[in-house]
Amino acid sequence: MAATAPKATTTTYRCPRGEPTVASAMAATRMAIEAKCEIVIALGGGTAIDTAKAVAAMMTNGGAEADAYDFLEVVGRGRALTTRTAPFIAVPTTAGPGAEVAKNAVLEAGDRKVSMRHPYMLPSIAVIDPELTLGLPRDATAHTGLDALTQCIEPYVCCVPNPLVDAISMAGIVAGSSALRRVVDDGSDIDAREQMCLCSYYGGLSLANAKLGAVHGFSGTLGGLLHAPHGAICAALLPHSWTVNVAALEGRVAKDDPEVSARALARYAEVARAMTNDPEATVQDGIAFLVDLVEHCGVPGLGTFGLKASDFASVVEKSKQSSSMKGNPVELTDEELTTMLALAL
Structure with a gap:
């Protein structure tokens, strides 16, 4: 996640091991808001990319007061986003979920995994480089x-x-x-x-x-x-x-x-x-x-x-x-x- 040029500063959120969760997405969103981030960059597999999608969405739809359950399907209120997400760049390092071209973020919410979904959640840019998967x-x-x-x-x-x-x-x-x-x-x-x-x-x-x-x-x-x-x-x-x-x-x-x-x-x-x-x-x-x-x-x-x-x-x-x-x-x-x-x- 990066701030504006000419002196860009970065704040790094390292996703916990395992699948993305509501808690981790909201923690990352709070970090981004506190650091006044303007751009979200995800480098990693589906966990990093889906977390970053949710962060980019909540940064502009609720900000520090955002509640992921407002937007989650099945277990949440399923509300649509009303504002475009923060600019979001996806750089996958795995070859599997295809999250870099999907309009939803799948998060663990209690005992099931559900989606936050909206066309605005498509990444602004996706960078797919097979060399990034060589260490998998x-x-x-x-x-x-x-x-x-x-x-x-x-x-x-x-x-x-x-x-x-x-x-x-x-x-x-x-x-x-x-x-x-x-x-x-x-x-x-x-x-x-x-x-x-x-x-x-x-x-x-x-x-x-x-x-x-x-x-x-x-x-x-x-x-x-x-x-x-x-x-x-x-x-x-x-x-x-x-x-x-x-x-x-x-x-x-x-x-x-x-x-x-x-x-x-x-x-x-x-x-x-x-x-x-x-x-x-x-x-x-x-x-x-x-x-x-x-x-x-x-x-x-x-x-x-x-x-x-x-x-x-x-x-x-x-x-x-x-x-x-x-x-x-x-x-x-x-x-x-x-x-x-x-x-x-």
Whole structure:
């Protein structure tokens, strides 16, 4: 965060480890106001960028008296911003959330993660340089990379796709599925790093202009419950979302509405062919590809982070309220959602 030239001074807020929270965003806002900052610069991953988005918004919408709950969805008052945010520059050092091109900040609020959202919250400038991701550890590379891939896949297969997002998300699917294994095995592979940055960028654009699905529908609730990295949660759920969605589409949806089933399954098959680079690949080949990729990346099950079977009912109930869940290609039953959690455990 910087003041005006000619003698620019800076005030640095170092985000606590873990996911961004309402408390940390408000603490950073108070620091910025006290230091009379005029510009916000985020250097880091999704935590830094989402925190900075919230800070830039609250600096000009309430200032020192700002309350994040005025603007938060689901758990807050959901008010719209009335004034443009402070100038905000996003410089991502991970390739995953695509937060640098999204108009929302996702914050932990109690036992769930929710968004502060408004078009004004888009960064003024985004600087994406794959060299800044070269130092990212293997686990973080894998988790953020699988999150980026998920954010390209879910908009492509969501219940309300559109041609513009189809083109962008498919480019991200091709980039991410071909580069992630390479960059996990060799973090110095700059070409693979660049492809993952593109995958992340395309994923951010895709989710901002279409919808997501069950993976992100669960991720907000699970993030608040487990305080686990968002990317790790998405990575653990991704292949199982395919298993459960495809089973529902091939079973009960095909019986009730064959046209909807066929249309959705065709899109899954298109993704499978893109990921595998095999023009004959089937949906089941796509599931096998994702299972193998997640295993290769060493993604732990959600039980590693503390999820228990006794949590399932509460997690399902809360997650059904998520806007992301409403983008799933089929409305899943409580039993199907529970199966997805059990498979990811």
